[in-house]
Amino acid sequence: MRSMHPLSPVAFTVAIGFFLGMSLTGCAPSEPPAPEYQPEILPLPEQLATYEEMSIPEDNPMTPEKVALGRQLFFDKRLSGDGSRSCYSCHLCENGLTDGLPTAIGAREKKLPRSSPTLWNIGYHSEFYWDGRSGSLEKQALAAWKGGNMGADLEAATARINALSGYRAQFQTVFGGEATPERIVQAISAFERTIISGNTPFDRWRAGDEAAVGEEVKRGYEVFKKLECDNCHDGVLQTDMQYHNVGIGMDAEKPDVGRFKVTGKEEDTGAFKTPTLRDIAKSGPYFHNGSVATLEESVDLMIGGGKPNKYLDRTNLKKRKATDSEKKDLIAFLGSLTNDCQLTAPKLPE
Numbered sequence: 001m002r003s004m005h006p007l008s009p010v011a012f013t014v015a016i017g018f019f020l021g022m023s024l025t026g027c028a029p030s031e032p033p034a035p036e037y038q039p040e041i042l043p044l045p046e047q048l049a050t051y052e053e054m055s056i057p058e059d060n061p062m063t064p065e066k067v068a069l070g071r072q073l074f075f076d077k078r079l080s081g082d083g084s085r086s087c088y089s090c091h092l093c094e095n096g097l098t099d100g101l102p103t104a105i106g107a108r109e110k111k112l113p114r115s116s117p118t119l120w121n122i123g124y125h126s127e128f129y130w131d132g133r134s135g136s137l138e139k140q141a142l143a144a145w146k147g148g149n150m151g152a153d154l155e156a157a158t159a160r161i162n163a164l165s166g167y168r169a170q171f172q173t174v175f176g177g178e179a180t181p182e183r184i185v186q187a188i189s190a191f192e193r194t195i196i197s198g199n200t201p202f203d204r205w206r207a208g209d210e211a212a213v214g215e216e217v218k219r220g221y222e223v224f225k226k227l228e229c230d231n232c233h234d235g236v237l238q239t240d241m242q243y244h245n246v247g248i249g250m251d252a253e254k255p256d257v258g259r260f261k262v263t264g265k266e267e268d269t270g271a272f273k274t275p276t277l278r279d280i281a282k283s284g285p286y287f288h289n290g291s292v293a294t295l296e297e298s299v300d301l302m303i304g305g306g307k308p309n310k311y312l313d314r315t316n317l318k319k320r321k322a323t324d325s326e327k328k329d330l331i332a333f334l335g336s337l338t339n340d341c342q343l344t345a346p347k348l349p350e
């Protein structure tokens, strides 16, 4: 390649342009003040046509402005105690809205006992966490914010939000006053209710587009039903939202008792909420303790009827057999539940 002389016409024009630019920005004192923060307000997404209507709390109606505010807060690390974590830090697009770790690591590098679950279609759930101990998205968000995940002092974090004029203006518009911890979690929850998955290749096929998936996927769906995975990974959400012991972690010295801690019923020992299989190809490591690295191993484990223990749900989960080609098809079917994740970080108020 011919090397460019330092004073070639191109370099000269670039240099002139550069100096022009410099002299323009040099007029800084007469520049108008930085424009006010403009939130990106998007229309509310369509709800799942194939599922019952999402139940929205009466005291937290959805508006595009509130969702836009919640989206900023969801992505804002300044909410956390040490400025290191936003909600999004552990619920990332590229990891199927999980964090890609076996078990999560919270603010101040605090080790948390469980794996980050996906948030797809979370607004359709009524109980939250692997053990369902939280009764609303609002309560869950508050717990995550002040607990180990975000490690925040609510008062101090709320003051940081109120110190930013871009946030103050939005809280005024959306809630008619300044930010409070309650309003912050309401806005975040409104945003979470827009995290909807209903347009995967699998969904498009079910809606009639035969070309949306290949034959492998179609066969894999039959395998999924034949093996009765849908006893628990049921319907559009791919979860029955019930709690089952499938044996994961029961061989630990002190097993995570899961749902038992909430209900006190012995039969709930080691039972966890059935996770949705949406975006499952991206959300490893798998299970509540992140103990299984690959989707193939997870599927093998489930086909094998889970891990035997006293509380195993033997009614819904039976040891089955599948040929290698059936397994391949099943994995292809699971891959067809992958989302085109559109969650992107908004510009944040400074």
Ligand code: HEC
Pocket (backbone or CB within 6 Å): 074, 085, 086, 087, 088, 089, 090, 091, 104, 105, 106, 107, 112, 114, 115, 116, 117, 118, 119, 122, 125, 127, 128, 129, 130, 131, 137, 140, 141, 142, 144, 145, 148, 149, 150, 188
């Ligand atoms: C450090 C990582 C981390 C951060 C930060 C974090 N989460 Fe999570 N999230 C988790 C883990 C781990 C769980 C599961 C905990 C459990 O089941 O005990 C979870 C569970 C959830 C659930 C329940 C999902 C279900 O299937 O029931 C929701 C909703 C959620 N997080 C939203 C949020 C919001 C909102 C924020 C910000 C306020 C947030 N998360 C911040 C790791 C994180």
Ligand code: HEC
Pocket (backbone or CB within 6 Å): 224, 227, 228, 229, 230, 231, 232, 233, 243, 244, 245, 246, 247, 248, 272, 273, 274, 275, 276, 280, 283, 285, 286, 287, 288, 289, 295, 298, 299, 302, 303, 313, 316, 317, 318
């Ligand atoms: C008895 C109900 C039940 C049946 C039947 C069932 N599952 Fe599950 N599945 C669960 C529960 C509950 C978990 C989470 C358990 C845990 O983390 O301790 C799970 C977890 C998984 C995971 C890991 C999900 C994640 O996000 O980490 C995969 C993959 C999976 N199941 C696939 C299957 C397949 C494939 C079948 C059929 C061969 C099947 N399951 C049958 C209840 C069930």
